[in-house]
Amino acid sequence: MSRRSLLSALGGTAALGALAGCGVPAAYVRPGDRPVSDESATDRRLTWANWPLYIDTDDKNPNRRPTLDTFTKRTGIRVEYAEEINDNDEFFGKISPALMNHQSAGRDLIVISDWMCARFVRLGWVQEMDRAHQPNVAKYLDPLLRTPAFDEGRRFTVPWQSGITGIAYNHKKLGREIRAVKDLWADDLKGRVTLLSGLDESFALLMQGNGVDITKWTAHDFHTMCDEVERQVRRGRIRRFTGNDYTKDLVSGDVLACQAYSGDVIQLQADNPDIRFVVPEEGAELWSDSLMIPDRAAHKANAERLIDYYYEPEVAARLAAWVNYVCPVPAAREILAASADKDTAALAGNPLIFPDATMRSHLAIARDITSVERVEFARRWNRIVGL
Numbered sequence: 044m045s046r047r048s049l050l051s052a053l054g055g056t057a058a059l060g061a062l063a064g065c066g067v068p069a070a071y072v073r074p075g076d077r078p079v080s081d082e083s084a085t086d087r088r089l090t091w092a093n094w095p096l097y098i099d100t101d102d103k104n105p106n107r108r109p110t111l112d113t114f115t116k117r118t119g120i121r122v123e124y125a126e127e128i129n130d131n132d133e134f135f136g137k138i139s140p141a142l143m144n145h146q147s148a149g150r151d152l153i154v155i156s157d158w159m160c161a162r163f164v165r166l167g168w169v170q171e172m173d174r175a176h177q178p179n180v181a182k183y184l185d186p187l188l189r190t191p192a193f194d195e196g197r198r199f200t201v202p203w204q205s206g207i208t209g210i211a212y213n214h215k216k217l218g219r220e221i222r223a224v225k226d227l228w229a230d231d232l233k234g235r236v237t238l239l240s241g242l243d244e245s246f247a248l249l250m251q252g253n254g255v256d257i258t259k260w261t262a263h264d265f266h267t268m269c270d271e272v273e274r275q276v277r278r279g280r281i282r283r284f285t286g287n288d289y290t291k292d293l294v295s296g297d298v299l300a301c302q303a304y305s306g307d308v309i310q311l312q313a314d315n316p317d318i319r320f321v322v323p324e325e326g327a328e329l330w331s332d333s334l335m336i337p338d339r340a341a342h343k344a345n346a347e348r349l350i351d352y353y354y355e356p357e358v359a360a361r362l363a364a365w366v367n368y369v370c371p372v373p374a375a376r377e378i379l380a381a382s383a384d385k386d387t388a389a390l391a392g393n394p395l396i397f398p399d400a401t402m403r404s405h406l407a408i409a410r411d412i413t414s415v416e417r418v419e420f421a422r423r424w425n426r427i428v429g430l
Contacts, residue, residue, distance in 0.1 A: 070143040072167035072338055079147070083344035088121040089151040090342075091349070092134075094332070095126045097154070097204070099365035110361055114352050120345050125150075131159040138337070142168040147339040152346040154203045157331045158243040161193035161411040169199045169335045176347040177201075179354035183372045187403060188331060192258070192410045201350050202331035204306075204362075205369035207320075207395065207406065208239075208248050209327040211293060211303035215317035223323050224252025227300055228280050237292060237301040238272070240284035242424040247328035247409035248302060254325060257409040262416065269423055276427065284428045293318065305395040306368040320395060322405050329406040331371065363396055370396055 083089075101107035111122050128134045134155060138148040143166070155163070163169050174181050180201055188202050212221045217231070227236050239245040246268060247257045253271065255264045275281050282298060290307055292298035294315065308320040336346050352358060359372035360379045364387050370376070380391035394402050412420055 070139075070166055072142070072145060074167065074171075076145050077167065077170050077338040078343070079339045079341060081343045082341045086342065087119050087345070088123065088342065089345040089349060090123045090125070090149065091152040091346075092125050092127050092150045093154045093203075094128045097126075097332075097366060098124070099362055110353070110358055113358075114349060118348060118352075120348065122349065128153070128155065131156050135159060135162070139168075142166075142338055145339070147341065148337045150337060151340040151342040152349065153335055153337060154332050155335070156243070157191060157193070157200070157202075157333055157408075158411050160200050160333050160335060161191075162414075163335060163337075164194055164199050165414060168338050170338060170340065170343060171198045172201065172336065172347055172350070173344075176344060177351040177354070179351045183354050183356060183359070183374050185371050185373050187329060187406060188371055188408070191331075191408050200333040200335050201354075202333050202371040203353075204366055205329060205331040205371050207305040207322060207327050207329055207369060207398075208244065209303060209305065209320055209322045210248075210300060211289075211308045211311070211318060211320050212300035213293065213296065213315075213317055214319050216296060217299045221300055221319075221321055221323075224248065224325055228275055228278075232300055233278075233280055234282050235297070235299040236280060237282050237285045237289045237298050239289070239302045240286060240428045240430070242421055243412065245302060246412075246420075246424070247407075248323070250409075251323065251326045251328070251407075257326075257328060257407050260410055265416075265420055266423070269427060272427055306366070309367045309393065309395050322402050324405070326405045326407055328409050329369070330408070364390055367396060369398065373397060 098108050099110050101109055108124065111124060115121055134153075138150070141148045184197065184201070185205075188205060189197055191197070194200050210221055210224070210227065214220065221227070238249070246265065249268045249272060250257055250260055250264050253264070253268060272281075282292070285292070285301075287307065289298065289301045289303060290311060293301055293303075294311065303320065305320055308318060311318045334350050336343055340346060353362065354372055356372055356374040356378050359370055360375035363370040363375055364379060367390075376391045376397045380388055382388040390396055398406065
């Protein structure tokens with residue numbers, strides 16, 4: 044299943060989502076109720092929940108994770124690593140009963156998308172990190188990622204990997220370039236365009252197409268964007284709304300252009316160089332999947348140490364070479380560029396892993412959807428998408 048999956052309709056885990064989204068007082072955890080006695084000094088381990096295929100593995104043994112193995116050898120801290128997150132809402136529903144009841148979630152470290160991190164931070168379900176234990180994070184974290192609206196200064200979250208939501212298209216089959224969001228509505232693309240179905244994944248780029256500053260968008264901006272999408276649906280411009288299966292449509296040629304994630308396109312380009320990714324001239328969204336230490340985690344210091352380890356430029360470079368998303372440690376670029384392996388060194392010049400100055404000037408982190416807005420906005424978006 045996709046790391047970037049759709050927002051569930053108002054059902055299933057949405058009962059818990061609505062509870063959190065509406066800021067029910069009983070769900071909020073005060074700062075004094077978040078920590079427990081830290082066992083890190085005497086219990087040299089931690090439990091880490093992550094998404095599938097989101098860490099380096101050994102070519103000969105996929106059950107081995109070289110960077111994790113090195114961390115354990117260096118520190119003596121054993122990491123119980125579980126690829127158990129397949130969907131943000133699903134995982135929220137899995138651990139929220141414990142967290143809202145001031146109980147341990149059984150995990151010392153989790154990785155979820157920033158729009159969902161915002162919900163955890165507002166509910167008080169995560170512990171503030173001690174930067175004194177994380178000098179690499181303080182030094183090397185990309186300035187573009189340091190101040191999301193939901194966590195100024197990244198006190199509660201640290202990006203694991205980042206990515207760009209932009210436009211992918213088949214240049215050869217289309218026969219021209221795409222430079223702007225509005226280009227998706229051209230006559231020669233009628234019925235050959237897909238948009239992402241998840242509200243949190245899709246709204247920012249579509250607003251940028253209307254000239255909106257997504258760092259401070261308004262409800263009016265949101266509804267104007269929805270009006271535009273509804274018009275394009277009525278005109279038959281949009282083939283369908285998708286999860287990550289947009290890649291299949293693009294590869295098959297059923298779709299010529301689509302809303303897409305930068306990391307996916309890097310993988311597609313390996314087999315088809317005619318597929319291109321563009322940051323539209325109006326801008327594109329820079330997002331992150333971030334590391335957090337949940338309330339009542341018993342190995343906080345161990346988790347902080349692991350996070351800081353992955354912010355060493357050499358370690359960040361090894362990870363970037365494997366996952367191919369936007370690296371949150373720009374200093375890793377020089378490490379890759381110096382590699383004796385030609386293919387590895389080439390990654391340093393890939394702007395979808397290390398955005399260049401021009402691309403960086405067109406990237407922004409969207410203000411997240413607040414608890415008050417979410418139910419109304421999700422209801423309208425889901426009607427458009429057909430959820």
